[in-house]
Amino acid sequence: MISPVGRKLAVLPLLLLPLGALAACSSENAQTDCTVNACTVTFDRGVEASASILGVKAELVSVQGQNVTMRIGGQQITVPAGEGEQAEGFNVSVQSVTQENVVVKISNGGG
Template sequence: MRVRRLITLSTMALLVPLGAAACTVEGAGTKSECNVGGCTVTFDRGVDAKANILGIDAELVAVNGNTVTMKVGGQQVDVPVGETQPAEGLNVTVQEVTDQKVVVKLATGLSAGN
């Protein structure tokens, strides 16, 4: 787990000189938009939606009211809408839940100013 965290942090540190460089990746049931601050992933509800963020698998497991259950790497985490929980060296923040989608931000805590 420590090695994965170091790789993730190293990857983000390499992106810092790129400034606002961003990328968008779409997969089965997901759309990911990444920049130096992390990645925002939109998961489609009702499908087996997974994304690979900075080498770590992120999967939407369940939604119970305003609480989202995700599996990040090998760790399962419950995150209420608008809150942040740590998982596998990332900060997981649930930004939005609707009947059609769940929007989650995964960030390392690094920013362009670090």
């Protein structure tokens, strides 16, 4: 039988897990909204913008019309708005492109 103190100590790491996941994300000229397996990143346009998410660095390289060029880890890809590609083991899809920002969803599971 587990004592009440032992039970509380066993639950503590589970309660702290979301805090560790949030602390693992960082960004420059970008905002992130992450879950365990995916992040939505809003990159500011006209500046160098990047985010470290899900253990990889994602950088906005350029935007040509509705085509977004990004560097995910060491791989550069171009993704049209509304479509997706795979890079470095991640699914990368461009959600929207505006004059102010680019919204990209990056999730685990790419081949």
